[in-house]
Amino acid sequence: GQQVMQIPQYQHVQEGEDFTTYCNSSTTLSNIQWYKQRPGGHPVFLIQLVKSGEVKKQKRLTFQFGEAKKNSSLHITATQTTDVGTYFCAGLRSGAGSYQLTFGKGTKLSVIP
Amino acid sequence: GAGVSQSPSNKVTEKGKDVELRCDPISGHTALYWYRQSLGQGLEFLIYFQGNSAPDKSGLPSDRFSAERTGGSVSTLTIQRTQQEDSAVYLCASSLAVGRATYEQYFGPGTRLTVT
Numbered sequence: 187g188q189q190v191m192q193i194p195q196y197q198h199v200q201e202g203e204d205f206t207t208y209c210n211s212s213t214t215l216s217n218i219q220w221y222k223q224r225p226g227g228h229p230v231f232l233i234q235l236v237k238s239g240e241v242k243k244q245k246r247l248t249f250q251f252g253e254a255k256k257n258s259s260l261h262i263t264a265t266q267t268t269d270v271g272t273y274f275c276a277g278l279r280s281g282a283g284s285y286q287l288t289f290g291k292g293t294k295l296s297v298i299p
Numbered sequence: 300g301a302g303v304s305q306s307p308s309n310k311v312t313e314k315g316k317d318v319e320l321r322c323d324p325i326s327g328h329t330a331l332y333w334y335r336q337s338l339g340q341g342l343e344f345l346i347y348f349q350g351n352s353a354p355d356k357s358g359l360p361s362d363r364f365s366a367e368r369t370g371g372s373v374s375t376l377t378i379q380r381t382q383q384e385d386s387a388v389y390l391c392a393s394s395l396a397v398g399r400a401t402y403e404q405y406f407g408p409g410t411r412l413t414v415t
Binding site for chain 1: 332340
């Protein structure tokens, strides 16, 4: 079945440093979504990427979708303590009228003030 | 408007008992998902309902797990003969649809299940 791998599993950064998490799929994706889960909270949607090579920005966050639509990344510039949480990607694979959305295991970000 | 709600928020049960977890999706959302999240772990897909189609049960870990969605709205996840390894947070999510135009999932606050 489809697998969506996320690396790294954990990341500790000093406040102000940059952070990147990577998402890789074994199959071509129709689109990819990113979610953030704060400690003790539930996942909250951040963004969806659909087009090959697409890049979207939200303030200090930059999301990319690979040309082959098999990988994606989330980059945070100059991390802040409010960025703490676990970031999940979710890839959608479609074919023959069926759709399967698979979440990666997430990258847990800790920011040291 | 109201988001996804789940009840109970916490459930402690004895090993071997049955439990029912409830999810009220956002009104008008045709897709509904159940996930399980163990402490500090990722999201484990359990089951997905889309409109009147047969549910995708491919993620259910055993035949002790079942789910229903009545009238295309409220869903109940049932775990029979609970085991300690069933202890986790059970998250429900809903979205407008799943298809070529996939919509974001809105998650509920979860039910924390503890099996003693």
